[in-house]
Amino acid sequence: MSNPEYILTLSCLDQRGIVHRVSGFLAEHGCNIIDSAQFGDSESKLFFMRVHFSLEDRDIDDELLRADFGLLAADMQLDWELRDAHYKPRVMLMVSKIGHCLNDLLFRYKSGLLPVEIPAIVSNHMDFYQLAASYNIPFHHLPLATGAPLEDKLAQEARIIELINNHKIDLVVLARYMQILSPGLCAALKGKAINIHHSFLPSFKGAKPYAQAHHRGVKLIGATAHFVTGDLDEGPIIEQDVERVDHSMDAETLSAIGRDVECVVLARAVKWFVEHRVLQNGAKTVVFK
Incomplete structure (x- = not known):
């Protein structure tokens, strides 16, 4: 024994x-x-x-x-x-219509590279229900119409909280979940939710960030994984990485490079969190690698 x-x-x-x-x-x-x-x-x-x-x-x-x-x-x-040390934290993945981070995390989970249990995947769209089924993970479609009134948003988030409680979730991962969480949900998930942001620094916000980056002639493509807070994309940073790019690359190439960086950065952040290597230090983190 x-x-x-x-x-x-x-x-x-x-x-x-x-x-x-x-x-x-x-x-x-x-x-x-x-x-x-x-x-x-x-x-x-x-x-x-x-x-x-x-x-x-x-x-x-x-x-x-x-x-x-x-x-x-x-x-x-x-x-x-x-x-x-042998307990596998229970992780809920949330996604919208962009699936590279979801796909990467599921592969790492299935391959034993990510020591977690994934009892639920939540999305406001139906795009990835077949992917979830291929991993035998329940998929929860919680739609929210564009411009939906506040009461609809809070009702949808109440279902999210219900799933978190029912499945005894230890960590929520926003794997390119594109809905802004309410202050109440951010507070409920304090220190227990990680987001991936498509920039080394919090710039190029809004639609088509890689097109914006291409227009500005950036020389670095990066990604930032951080804790979720009520301040959009401003939570304590867990991990970041960059790839060098140049003038010969179009917006689609930048986007492809960005997707790869996002996957790696998010996977590292999730792994370090579930291995209890991330400690919050005010607005920053201490990460014991």
């Missing part, structure tokens, strides 16, 4: 001896550290830590481990979470 494994993440005001006390606690409770990472932010004065460890003492169970660490956390004023 293999030993249970955990991932501990924590943050607190930076202070002397944090690593010593946490590692000492784990050693005293029969735990073996598999890997550990930490970061002290000189600006926010906060300290962040992620520890992956196994529990090797058969006399210490999950309840005792959590209760005892809770006492240490209270004494040190830690903001902490202790998770089963």
